[in-house]
Amino acid sequence: MTELLVALALALALEGAAYALFPDGMRRAMATLLSLPADRIRVMGLVACVTGVGPVWLLRV
Template sequence: MEDLLIALALAMAIEGAAYALFPDSMRRAIAVMLAQPADRVRLMGVAVCAVGVGLVWLLR
């Protein structure tokens, strides 16, 4: 459970840093994502999730 909380905190720190360091780029990225169909966004979410789970599995 502690590992999960650490992973969530790290994800929040990385995302927060991206918004703090590159606010204009993040706005553009969000605009591009909003223009995509929901199915494409969902597919990319599943793909990124699978890569993340795979990396955790390999590293553990």
């Protein structure tokens, strides 16, 4: 459970850093995201999930 909380805190810190360092870029990214169809956003989310879980699984095995 502790590892999950650490991972969530790290994700929050990285996301916060992106908004703090590149506010205009994040605003443009959000505007682009809003214009995409739901199916494409879903595929991008699944790719991001696999991209994140894959290395974690490899490191934990």
